[in-house]
Amino acid sequence: MSRIDPTPSGIAPATAPDDGGELRSRPFPVEEYTARRAAVQARMAERSLSALVVVDPANLYYLTGYNAWSFYMPQCLVVPASGEPHLFARSMDAQGAHYTACLPRDRVHGYPEDLVHRDDVHPFDWIARRALEIGVLTDSADAVVATETDAHFFSPRGFLALHSHLGRASLVDSHELVNWVRVVKSEREQAKLRVAGEIAQRVMEIAVAGIEVGRRQCDVVAEIQHAQALGAHQLGGDYPAIVPMLPTGETAGTPHLTWSDLPLVQGEATTVELAGVHHRYHAPLARTVVLGRPPERLRSCAEAVSEGMAAALAAARPGAQGSDVHHAFASTIARYGLHKESRIGYSIGIGYPPDWGERTVSLRSEEKTVLQVGMAFHVILGMWMDGWGYETSESILVTESGADRLTDVPGGLTVKE
């Protein structure tokens, strides 16, 4: 599915001995997946888990490379304490899973089509039965099975169906085990993030150029989405986990509005939040663009936040805690009488709709996680006021020498007069 390219950001051709010797090209060589699975199984051993049921599509992609828009139907990867994982998916998706998943065909199981969208029986019934049958799940008193109980796309009905087949085993919460393994990125992953950053930069430049009085919001989004798919330097763009968001005018005070076909108006500010994506790795980026002379409250807010961003990035060094980064920002803007209720950033990497956050580290006052080389964050400073707002962000990689920005787009308020 992917281009073969000798550059570090390209794709290594992977002769996969564990998929029957077929030659496939994947974003990463087989040894990368082997290392990831070993890291997950090591954490499972620390917690004496017999098996882990993985549902989050980002975790499936991380552990196997499996990549298709099939997550709207029940599917999962069952990782045993030792040995190889098995993938369970809808029959029509299972038959083509080997195009992307680093798994041999006999470790991919397809549930029958007649289980789709019925309320009397759930695919997780079939999945549980098959997993028990092949022994990747065991229902014994000493078995401890962890499930991703807060993953998107793992429904209560699916969970209860699985539960009904595990009467003796203990069912426990995974506490985002795989997500936490993903927090520190390998060098190959860092290279993907850098490509994503190049794409994000190009896309934001196009977005800023496109925001003009009288153009409809959807016209600007058309150009953003065009650029997101084209990518950069011949490396294609992938779909973002979140569509472009551009609350404008009065609604700029609310963060997650998408777009409308209303025209952009002289004097109004638009907050643009988007991402560059390469092989599912995301570099999000936000800017605020004002058409005309900015009101004083917006201008002064932007200046304080710029100083806060500089302080936050300076604090994002290996050895610092997440709370230190938050404190650097909060204490800076406090000097200007400003306060932000919500977290100022979160861990990024692989993303699938509806979220490009990793659901692990949050940059807030309670965050004790110590920053390490290879972590990546979206530092997002959204000041959502009643009837107006300001938003700016940077995607960063933590390196030996501190925070390295993945994009190089001028910070602060973007004024187009």
Next chain:
Amino acid sequence: MSRIDPTPSGIAPATAPDDGGELRSRPFPVEEYTARRAAVQARMAERSLSALVVVDPANLYYLTGYNAWSFYMPQCLVVPASGEPHLFARSMDAQGAHYTACLPRDRVHGYPEDLVHRDDVHPFDWIARRALEIGVLTDSADAVVATETDAHFFSPRGFLALHSHLGRASLVDSHELVNWVRVVKSEREQAKLRVAGEIAQRVMEIAVAGIEVGRRQCDVVAEIQHAQALGAHQLGGDYPAIVPMLPTGETAGTPHLTWSDLPLVQGEATTVELAGVHHRYHAPLARTVVLGRPPERLRSCAEAVSEGMAAALAAARPGAQGSDVHHAFASTIARYGLHKESRIGYSIGIGYPPDWGERTVSLRSEEKTVLQVGMAFHVILGMWMDGWGYETSESILVTESGADRLTDVPGGLTVKE
């Protein structure tokens, strides 16, 4: 958020008496939402439900107009047996919910930011407590609370948190109650679907024109996404619940691959599946484009399927069962020795990622639902073979006189030599 337009497919300006008299423009006038809520409460009464906890973003949009990319965080609408519903969302989203939701501010409740992405406490704890406090939920022995246990974005952890606060009430499965109310579309909804169809047609024409030897898959996707946002006839396009999918060459035998940056190759077939979207209403459309002379197996498969499509559309009349439509197709292609395992279509309307299907009616041999005027379907005929595939579809509206296609794009195999 939306353009005011006097045409039926445009947006009626809604003076919303129940949101404090503020003038907002929404895709539908207030009476539309009132009618929808009444229909849902009537079904609730039939099942003696005290309350319904709605999580599916398409159901939230249907019942209130609430529309933001906030569904990656826990949120829900609690509909009581009688009286007005209450919306619960993350604080930063709750504060701007009234821009789209037809709800007064005092019926929107924001949970504190520090509940986000923690594994020791869940936002549904807070939501349950607040809902009990204001009385929209009651925890008594005679209370029956239904939840959408198979909705995307309702996690087992959220469900268990809600459950822990309802020790006396019976917690039951909603069995997609709201989704089933949505199956028959009002005239205003039908108008939205027709606009979506016009967009889908335009986008498919651009996709077919863009598929050329040597172009990268992502180049074609860039043009598709550009056109999807532009819309048609000055009515803007909205984001699709599923990104463009275009499995190509050998991978055309698997349905849900998205795209890569590989170039399109002479002689290969590409299956394109996309949607036109207007105000969240979807008209999906699929075609197969072959670059060069099609192999005989593909050509003959396409011919049989075209005949099957004609038979299916002729059968999709008011009074027919879903199974009749399936039978018309299956018996036609059987004459050519072909067989399709999976359903041949499903109900469509409002869609949010990751699915534009309504999760109700499936056109398959077991489907007993009787077709009515105002129902809409995506009739999708995907023949996924080992190493090749053929896919074609039509979005239709059931009218008095039978199936009305929402797009007018030539059917059959698209050959570009």
